[in-house]
Amino acid sequence: MPYAVTWLDVFTSVPLTGNGLAVVHDADDIDEATMLAFARETHLSETTFVQTATDERADYRNRIWTMGGEVPFAGHPSLGTAVAVARRHGERSARYVQQTKAGCQPIEVEFGGYAARAAMMQQPASFGPEPDLGDVMRAAGLSAGDAHPSLPPQVVSTGWDHLVAPVRDEALARAAPPDRKTLRALLEPLGAGVLYLAAVDLDAGCARTRGFFPDHAAITEDPATGSAAGPLLAYLRERAGTNELTIEQGVQIGRPSKIECSWEQDRPRVAGDVVVVAEGRLLLSD
Numbered sequence: 001m002p003y004a005v006t007w008l009d010v011f012t013s014v015p016l017t018g019n020g021l022a023v024v025h026d027a028d029d030i031d032e033a034t035m036l037a038f039a040r041e042t043h044l045s046e047t048t049f050v051q052t053a054t055d056e057r058a059d060y061r062n063r064i065w066t067m068g069g070e071v072p073f074a075g076h077p078s079l080g081t082a083v084a085v086a087r088r089h090g091e092r093s094a095r096y097v098q099q100t101k102a103g104c105q106p107i108e109v110e111f112g113g114y115a116a117r118a119a120m121m122q123q124p125a126s127f128g129p130e131p132d133l134g135d136v137m138r139a140a141g142l143s144a145g146d147a148h149p150s151l152p153p154q155v156v157s158t159g160w161d162h163l164v165a166p167v168r169d170e171a172l173a174r175a176a177p178p179d180r181k182t183l184r185a186l187l188e189p190l191g192a193g194v195l196y197l198a199a200v201d202l203d204a205g206c207a208r209t210r211g212f213f214p215d216h217a218a219i220t221e222d223p224a225t226g227s228a229a230g231p232l233l234a235y236l237r238e239r240a241g242t243n244e245l246t247i248e249q250g251v252q253i254g255r256p257s258k259i260e261c262s263w264e265q266d267r268p269r270v271a272g273d274v275v276v277v278a279e280g281r282l283l284l285s286d
Contacts, residue, residue, distance in 0.1 A: 003027060006084035007278035010076035011224040011249075011257035013115040015277045015285035016259045018250070019224040021080035025088055027063070032070070034284065039065035039108035041137060045222050046077040050085060060085060071196045072161035073102035075226015075259075075270055079118035081143045082107040083274040086116070104161035119271035121264065122227075125234030128155030131190060136165050139186040140197055140212075141177035144223055151200070151239060155192050158268055162211075163192040163260065164235045166226070170199040170208045184214040196228040200267065202218035202240050211250045223250035224257030233261040 012018025022032065022042045027049035039047040049059040063070060064077045065160060074285055086094040086109045094109045107120040110248040134144040136153040146155070148166035156164050163186070167173050183195060184203070199208045211225035229247050236242035242260045247259040 002093045002281040002283050004088065004103070005280050005282050006087065006276060007091075007280075008028055008080045008084060008276050009156070010080040010274050011226065011259050011272035013273040013275060014067060015275050017223075017255050018273075018275075019076055019222065019255065020044045023084040024049045025084070027051050028167060030233055030284075032160050035063060035065050036069060038122065038282065043067065044258070045158070046071070046074050048077045050081060050083045053099045055099045055104055057097055059096045061099040064100065066151040066215065068281070070101075071160060073100045073123075073227055075120075075122075075229060076224055076272075078107060078120050079103060079226065079270075079272060080274055082109050082120070083116045083118050083276070086111070089112055089277060092225050105159070113271045115275045117271070118274050121270050122158035122230040122270060124267045125156045125231065125238075127163060127235075127238065128157065129190065130154045131163070131186065135186055136163065136195070139178060139182045139195060140165065140167075141179060142172060143280050146172045151235075155190050156235050158227070158230035158234060160227045161190070161192045162194045162196050162225070162228040163187060163190060164196050164198065164229050164232050165167065165198055166198045168199075173197045173199040173210055175209060175241045178212045178219055180219045183212060183219060184193055187214070189206060194222065194225055194228050196232060198232055200236065202208075202236070203243050204240060205242065206246045208251075209247050210252065213247065220255050223253060223255035224272075226259060226270050226272070229261050230270050233263065233268045237263055
């Protein structure tokens with residue numbers, strides 16, 4: 001049977017920038033091998049499959065796949081999927097609770113003009129180990145002296161573990177040439193999905209970031225990593241009292257993105273613009 005597919009760009013209001021996402025609707029009967037195969041077919045950082053929720057608190061279940069396999073949670077697939085669901089249901093404004101392997105996350109969607117606006121509440125933050133600073137910078141192709149002098153690397157999660165690694169300035173973040181073998185050796189023992197380099201301006205409440213993860217064939221640089229933006233805000237709130245943060249990412253790979261983060265009650269709220277760029281059907285043979 002054909003499955004409706006929505007293709008979107010997330011954390012941007014400009015088509016063909018931001019972080020691309022393919023959403024497959026009504027996917028209850030698609031098996032996991034096919035999900036992985038289609039995720040590889042799209043060659044996007046993530047592809048999602050909307051299924052019937054198995055948690056009574058949720059409106060739908062969001063299965064999130066990279067080219068390497070399913071992941072427990074991610075940022076731009078959460079916002080983009082909510083926009084795709086609202087568009088498919090003909091809703092200009094919606095509040096959903098999505099179910100992922102990390103739990104249930106509330107998401108708000110508002111259409112206005114060409115782009116939609118979406119925001120989600122991530123899980124409360126958990127703070128993990130602080131790996132050796134030299135090892136972290138080496139995996140990024142940098143030296144220990146390039147690290148931020150007062151913000152050490154740390155694993156942080158608001159649904160998925162990521163390694164937050166502040167550097168001294170934006171020029172260093174731009175120039176970082178990570179090594180796949182060293183990056184994999186660093187992240188896998190930590191259980192972290194992404195090395196998130198961040199040049200942070202605490203006074204201005206902004207950051208320039210780059211997100212790297214080793215996939216099955218190479219290093220992938222993520223245009224916008226919403227699941228790391230929440231942890232970065234949580235990290236900076238814990239260490240510097242930051243409650244709001246605007247993140248720019250993806251510039252180096254020609255996919256500029258903007259992520260807006262704020263702290264609400266006990267967790268980060270991550271928001272951004274979303275644009276639909278294509279709609280179609282996925283045709284699978286019996």
